[in-house]
Structures are given as C-alpha cells and as structure tokens.
Amino acid sequence: MKITNLHAVQRERPLVRPMRNAQGATDRRLFTFVIVETDQGVTGIGDAFGDPLLMPEIIARRLAPAAIGMDPLDLDGLWRQLCASSAFWETAGSVMCGVSAIEVACWDIRGKCEGRPVCEFLGGRKRDRVEAYASDLHWEEPQQMAELASGYVQRGFRYVKTHIGAVGEEENDLRRCEAVRDAIGPAVGFLIDINTAFDFETALARGRELEAFNPFWYEEPLSPLDYHGHAQLRQDLSMPIVTGENLYLREGFMPLWQAASCDYVMPDILRCGGLRQTQHICQDALGHNVIPSPHNFSSGVGLAATLHLMAALEGTQLLEFDPTGTAIYEEMFIEPLGVRDGMVEVPTEPGLGICFDV
Ligand SMILES: [Mg+2]
Structure with a gap:
C-alpha cells in the first residue's frame, strides 16, 4: 500500500464565550485536519495540533513530499x-505535531484495512467506556463559572477543570475557585490548570492558598521544562502535581521520571509523536508510579485516539473532554458519541471510528 496524497484542511469554530487562561484569550478555534489518501482507496484522518498559522505550510511543503509514496503501515520507516x-x-x-497527525491517520488506515478498531492494535479493548472530566471553566465572573460548573455536574461529570492564574487576577481567582467549589460541592474533583504561568515562588504561594479548595490536582504551575521545580512543589504542597502536555517524544518525558516531578502526567497524542509514542510514555509513567492522564483538547480525532489508547491501557485515568460543543466532536463520530454520567464510550467502528464530513 502507498500514500498517494496528503493534505491539510482547516475548519474554524467561533466560541460562545472567550476562552481565557493564564497566557491569553481567544474567541475562536482553528482546527487543522490532515487527510491521508492511499492507492487502495482507504483514507486516514489526523489532526495537526500545532500552530494553526504554520500547520498548512508544514504539511504541504515539509511532510507531504516526504510521506507520499511511503507505506502507511510501515510506521518505523514513515x-x-x-x-x-x-x-x-x-x-x-x-x-512534530504534523508527524503526530500523520501517525494517527496511519493507524486509522490500518484499522480500516483490517476492519478492526485501533484499540485492538494497542493492547486490546480492556474497557468500553472511560471516565471523563469537563474541561471548560476558563476564567470569567465567578458566578458564571459557578453556573457552568454546576451544569456539568448535573450532566453527570464527577470532575471539572478550571483555568486561572492570569497576572493581576490573584484575588479574583480565589473568589472564582470559592464559587466553583461551592457550586460543585465537596465530592466533585476540582482540577486547577495554570498553563505554565508562574515562577516557583508564585506557584508555591498561590498553591498554598488554593489548597483551601481541595483541588484534585494542580496542573502546569511552572514552565514545562522546570522538572525540579515541579518536584519541589510536590514536596511542599499537599495536592497532586501534573505536567507533560508540552513535552515531546518518549525521551522528552524521561526527565520527569528522573526528577520525580509529577503525580499525573499528560502526554498529548497529537503533539508528542502519535499513538505509539504516547503508549510508551504511559507505560513508562506507570513504571514510575505516575498516573497517565492524556491531554486532549482538539477535535474528534484527538478524542477518538485518546479513547482507543485509554481503552487499551487500564492504568490511564481521566479523559479530558471538552463539553462546549465547539470541539467538532459529534460531527466526526460514525457511531453517535456516547456520553453518560461522565463516562465516554470507546468507538467500535474500524480504525478510529470517525469520518471527515465537517
Ligand atoms: Mg493544561
């Protein structure tokens, strides 16, 4: 089998509310899909989760010329x-995001060729549904965040994640966390994501204040490369420390294990090199008593790939799920996307179980 064509297609979705985190804000999302065609008429779908301004050029000028003519089933050679x-x-x-997208599309092709869902190539389908958290509370007025959070709990989610940490928002962030914790009650897991914004002293001081809200985890308080700073926060704070969504390749995660940086690790299939790299990273994590919880904040491609990986690797926990309706999920799933009581169903169709019709 040979790859005969490979191209990028972008889709934009406006947001109802701006997404604000510690690093900035956006009022739209831009997705870059990668379509891989073969001489046997089978097409694979990927999602290039890199800089959307660069991805079409990287795909068209750098990666497509290298991939065309290659066997999509020869992942090592590719x-x-x-x-x-x-x-x-x-x-x-x-x-590497473009490489990851093509790798994922090639797994989709293999599954379609053999009539099997991708999880069967990753170790087998060990579970049919995966527990998810609602990953959508971006900072705004405390009351709005509280209403959104309680809405997700009413929909059945047992975990919700918020993004805070912007400069000058210290006092307001405490009010936001208080409002969300009051709204969701003590039994719901409350995940707090800083998106790498703090230096060590700030992360420690703010972390001590945030402990009052009993966070389930404290995500990326520091630079992704500050392995020892994260390790020190683990010593100094009582909440689990999480990082990893900005690292690449199995080798790129090794400093986390060496420094004992985190309690949970978040490799992103669409950034770190694809499904096989993520599988290795998750297995390495488990070997170091770190819980893998893959990062997932893209389209239905990333959601489906993450579901297949988590179905095959039981030690992974907590699927990141975007409940806003702007992630291009439902349109892509061949079977209706099943979400009930905070659990998301793993596709059973061949390949990733998705189509590109958006
Ligand atoms: Mg994050």
Whole structure:
C-alpha cells in the first residue's frame, strides 16, 4: 500500500464565550485536519495540533513530499522519513505535531484495512467506556463559572477543570475557585490548570492558598521544562502535581521520571509523536508510579485516539473532554458519541471510528 496524497484542511469554530487562561484569550478555534489518501482507496484522518498559522505550510511543503509514496503501515520507516531531513531531525514543535497527525491517520488506515478498531492494535479493548472530566471553566465572573460548573455536574461529570492564574487576577481567582467549589460541592474533583504561568515562588504561594479548595490536582504551575521545580512543589504542597502536555517524544518525558516531578502526567497524542509514542510514555509513567492522564483538547480525532489508547491501557485515568460543543466532536463520530454520567464510550467502528464530513 502507498500514500498517494496528503493534505491539510482547516475548519474554524467561533466560541460562545472567550476562552481565557493564564497566557491569553481567544474567541475562536482553528482546527487543522490532515487527510491521508492511499492507492487502495482507504483514507486516514489526523489532526495537526500545532500552530494553526504554520500547520498548512508544514504539511504541504515539509511532510507531504516526504510521506507520499511511503507505506502507511510501515510506521518505523514513515517515522524516520518524516522526522529526518538532509540536515536535521525535527523532534518537537509544530513539525512534530504534523508527524503526530500523520501517525494517527496511519493507524486509522490500518484499522480500516483490517476492519478492526485501533484499540485492538494497542493492547486490546480492556474497557468500553472511560471516565471523563469537563474541561471548560476558563476564567470569567465567578458566578458564571459557578453556573457552568454546576451544569456539568448535573450532566453527570464527577470532575471539572478550571483555568486561572492570569497576572493581576490573584484575588479574583480565589473568589472564582470559592464559587466553583461551592457550586460543585465537596465530592466533585476540582482540577486547577495554570498553563505554565508562574515562577516557583508564585506557584508555591498561590498553591498554598488554593489548597483551601481541595483541588484534585494542580496542573502546569511552572514552565514545562522546570522538572525540579515541579518536584519541589510536590514536596511542599499537599495536592497532586501534573505536567507533560508540552513535552515531546518518549525521551522528552524521561526527565520527569528522573526528577520525580509529577503525580499525573499528560502526554498529548497529537503533539508528542502519535499513538505509539504516547503508549510508551504511559507505560513508562506507570513504571514510575505516575498516573497517565492524556491531554486532549482538539477535535474528534484527538478524542477518538485518546479513547482507543485509554481503552487499551487500564492504568490511564481521566479523559479530558471538552463539553462546549465547539470541539467538532459529534460531527466526526460514525457511531453517535456516547456520553453518560461522565463516562465516554470507546468507538467500535474500524480504525478510529470517525469520518471527515465537517
Ligand atoms: Mg493544561
């Protein structure tokens, strides 16, 4: 089998409410899908979760010429071909996001060719549904955040995640967390994400204040490369520390294990190199007593790929799920996307179980 064509297609979705985190805000989402065609008429779908301004050029000029003519089932050969150029290896950043998208699309192709869902190639379907958290509370007025959070709890989610930590919002952030915790009650897991905004002293001081709200975890308080700072926060704070969504390749996560940086780790299939790299990273994590909870904040491609991975690897916990309706989920799933009581069903159709009709 050969790849005959490979191209990027972008789709934009306006947001009802702006998404604000510690690093900035956006009022729209731009998705870059990668469509991989073969000489046997089977098409695979990926999602290039890198810089959307760069991804179409990276796909068209850097990755498509390297991939066309390759066998989509030869992942080792394809990997070398995509990462290496005549001068350099690309091991991170938006190029690696493009490589990840193509890798995921090739698993989709393999599954469609063999008539089997992707989880069966990753170790087998160990569960039919995965517990998810509602990942949508971006900072705004405390009352609005509280209403959104209690709405997710009423929909059955037992975990919700908020993004705070913007400069100058210290006092308001405490009011936001208080409002959300009051709204969801003591039994719901409350995840707090700082999106890498703090230095160590700030992360420690703010972390001590946030402990009053009994967070389920404290996510990326520091730079993704500050392995020892995260490790020190684990010593100094009583809540679990989480990082990893900004790291690449199995080797890129090794400093986390060496420094004992985190309690949970969040590799993103669409950034870190694809399904096989993420599978290795999750297995390495489990070997170091770190719980893998894959990062997932893209389209139905990332959701389906993450579901297949988590179905095959029982040690993974907590699927990141975007409940806003702007993530292009439902339109892509061949079977209706099943979400009930905070649990999301793993697709059973061949490949990823998705189609590109958006
Ligand atoms: Mg995050």
